[in-house]
Amino acid sequence: MPEGGSAVASLDVTFRSGTGAPGRRDEPPPEAQVEYRLVRDAVVRDVRKGRIGTVDVCDAHPELLRAARNVGRPMGDDCPICGEDRTVQVTYVFGAGLPPGGRCPGTVSELNRLRRRAQPVLCYDVEVCPGCAWHHLLRKYPAGGRQQQRPSGRAGG
Numbered sequence: 001m002p003e004g005g006s007a008v009a010s011l012d013v014t015f016r017s018g019t020g021a022p023g024r025r026d027e028p029p030p031e032a033q034v035e036y037r038l039v040r041d042a043v044v045r046d047v048r049k050g051r052i053g054t055v056d057v058c059d060a061h062p063e064l065l066r067a068a069r070n071v072g073r074p075m076g077d078d079c080p081i082c083g084e085d086r087t088v089q090v091t092y093v094f095g096a097g098l099p100p101g102g103r104c105p106g107t108v109s110e111l112n113r114l115r116r117r118a119q120p121v122l123c124y125d126v127e128v129c130p131g132c133a134w135h136h137l138l139r140k141y142p143a144g145g146r147q148q149q150r151p152s153g154r155a156g157g
Contacts, residue, residue, distance in 0.1 A: 033141040040127070040136045044080045054081055060128055060135040064090065068128035071106040075127065085131030095121030095144065120145030 046052040058081060060068070072088025079085050093114045094102040098121070105111040114121060125138040 033139055035139045036137050040080075040138070043136065047081060054132070057081060057136075058129075058133040060133040064126065064128060064135060065130060065133060067104045068130045071104060072128060072130070073108070079129035079132060079134055081134040082129060082132035085129050087127050087129050087134075089138065090126045090128055092124045092126070093121050093143075094124075095119055115143035117144035 043052065043057060047054060047057055067090045068088050072090050075087045075089050077087050079087050090104060091111055092102040092104050093111070095114075095117070096119045098114075102124075103114065105114055111123075115123065120142060121144040122140060123143055124140045126135055127138050128135045
């Protein structure tokens with residue numbers, strides 16, 4: 001690490017694979033899910049110790065803040081930075097046939113519909129504080145693309 005600097009290593013992630021108990025319908029599937037909770041906790045700890053300024057972590061893009069205010073799903077937690085507002089979760093979905101900036105589903109049913117697409121998508125769940133503009137990636141996971149499997153090794157042409 002550079003002298004006097006701070007770094008968040010990309011190794012501070014949790015990878016879960018395999019079959020587990022299925023969660024609620026509005027939760028991401030457990031297979032191939034990458035969670036960033038350890039990275040988040042390290043950033044929060046560094047802010048509290050004064051190693052990172054709030055100006056460096058409370059810098060959410062205006063579109064992310066708009067999505068948080070309008071379609072964010074309450075997480076039930078106080079903001080770890082300001083402690084004054086409750087955090088919300090915003091999900092972005094990227095994939096073929098979706099806008100280049102991804103789609104931010106406004107309802108759980110729309111999110112589930114995108115997760116069940118025939119084409120694969122990649123979903124990103126972001127924690128956002130609409131008050132102070134704190135934001136952090138919570139997890140990313142693949143979805144969709146699981147409907148029809150084509151037989152392999154087909155003979156003929």
